[in-house]
Amino acid sequence: MKSLVQWFLLTLFAAWVVPASAALNVFATVPEWGALAAELGGDKVSVYTATNALQDPHHVEAKPSLIARARGADLIVATGAELEIGWLPLVLQQAGKPKVQPGRPGYFEAAPFVALLDKPARLDRAEGDVHAAGDPHIQTDPRNIARVAGPLSAKLAEVDPANASFYQARYKSFADRWTAAIARWEKEAASLKGVAVLVQHKAFTYLIAWLGLKEVAALEPKPGIEPTTAHLSEVLAITQRQPVKMVLHAAYQSDRASQWIAERAKINAVALPFTVGGDAAANDLFGLFDDTIQRLLKGAQ
């Protein structure tokens, strides 16, 4: 027992001797903020992304790997708006690193910089997976990425002041390219305005608002509740009264419900990357929207 305690204290002491790595360690909860941090930080940051595009960012556990990575992080970049409520608070508490806790300089949330849509009128779990602050899937509108990029760049400069001018220059370059890209995407997607779509999960609120698509119905009876046959039949009846072009689902979701309705309503089932890494073409933020627009245009034919 005594020797074990000594060994423990020795290992503890070793903690202070281990040198920190040179680059700024960024822990991004979801791929879009990982990609944005990489765009803005270049080689001055080392980005770890806690989830991939094929995972539902809400249903993640406080895995050992996440605790270890949060322990080594200089900056946490999260969406907020309760998206990571199930795991991030626990990960941060277990990591034991005060400077990356909420409210401290090493913690950044994107949602406060965006006007959230779909704030529930009734806050009740009987309504399914509702988010009190509004829909947290803000990354499906590139203008939201632009809104977050500025504050994130400022945050990088704050936690790593030595490279402030570097981050500022990266941001300017990114903002210019991004503004031009938004204009291009809006032009390409002009024909999508007013196109009626179904969604499998209410995950595309911001994309739909941006492109002026018309969301007719969701396949999930309530957010986060798997589609039921009864509800799908109701949605099918809606498509018979009202022409619908396609049904959208995110890459991380099973396409079974979408295929079911697509077959019967004779519409296209479109899998959207949803975030960076959702498919082969969506390998960065630009690719994400290039591919999203292409898939939507194809689906609307």
Next chain:
Amino acid sequence: MSRKFLAPGALALALFAATPSWAASDADLAQIRDEIRQLKENYEARIQALEARLKDAEAAAAKPVASAPIPVPAAPATSSSSGIAAFNPAISAVLQGRYANLSQDPEKYAISGFAAGGEIGPGKRGFSLGESELAISANVDDKFAGNLIVSLTPENTVSVEEAYGILTALPNGLTPKFGRFFSGLGYLNEQHQHVWDFIDAPLAYQAFLGGQYGNDGVQLKWVAPTEQFLEFGAEAGNGAGFPGSERNKNGAGSGVIYAHTGGDIGASQSWRAGLSYLQTRAQDREFGETDIAGNDAQLGFNGTSHVAIADFIWKYAPNGNAQYTNFKLQGEYFWRRERGDLTYDRDGALGLTRTGDYSSSQSGWYLQGVYQFMPYWRVGLRYDRLDPGHAGYGANATFLATPSFNPQRTSVMFDYTPSEFSRIRLQFAQDRTRPGATDNELFLQYILTLGAHGAHRY
């Protein structure tokens, strides 16, 4: 019936007859339809105009942000709650209940060869309420966070399950915890019973730790600054919990140290493994056992208890997406050594009271797998086995001997989890913890969680 009552009745009838739905002619209907159509067109036009304005406004709002060099970050929207309730902590409650069908009398439950204490056995027969749990947690200030978990038992008593503070201000991965808490040893010990994958604790937990090991004391945990998860913990407590006992003395009555490591293997797999060690002392820890002659004797143990645990868990979900299907495999191995003296017939009921040296070395393990085969539905299989090992009874060897029986149990569970806040579980277990008395156990259980969103523990 008087005319007084007839008059209003007639009036009501007349009114009923005059409702437009009865009397409307085709011409009226056409007119109404026309009006509704006009109304609709009017509104549609207005909505379109509004949408167009919204779009312009959004585009105007987006451009300056995107083109300005580094805009001053907009002040994050603050929470709108204010006043005296604004600092209310996160509150949640867990409601549980069950139905149990047990072929053996639970009053006679015993684990052969193991001097068990704490909570053991399958519980009551028939319908019963489980423990209702009330949890309150919040940051206290910039240095502390606090957590209180109170358990309301079906017997209408209240017990403090956990009540601890965490010092959150220390750097370098150090997290001290103090108060009453479940020890960090093993894998399952720190988890509350309602998040377990089976309704009851593995036999090894029941036999060696009396169900779950809690402590009043302090814990220091340290997470190493490495990519590979490495966590070390040390605890000092009062040692009142089984296998120790209350001892009315200064200083620490028990000590725990543990180490955990873990990580990911690709995107689909994750794991954690750990080693833990507990040392505690018991003073006059009493239990009943059947002696060589077949008498029920009361025994009292004084001495030290050492428990070592090796645990691992491995989880698999395709691409790390556990929503549709996932699998977890989990196992723990326990080993316990006790040394001291044992008093045979401590209550003198047999008139043979005698104290002699005692030492024992026992072990046990469980292995379980839980598979979610489609959204909401899971099946699980668990196997428990204990080895009473060998014991030296010293001067009491004439009365006592170690049984050669290995207690074991096989459990199958099937549960339905419509959301992360509710679960209904069916479990069947065949429990052979006593020679010649196989207990066939059937449980139906519900677990409901309300209030603040719970944490997704690994």
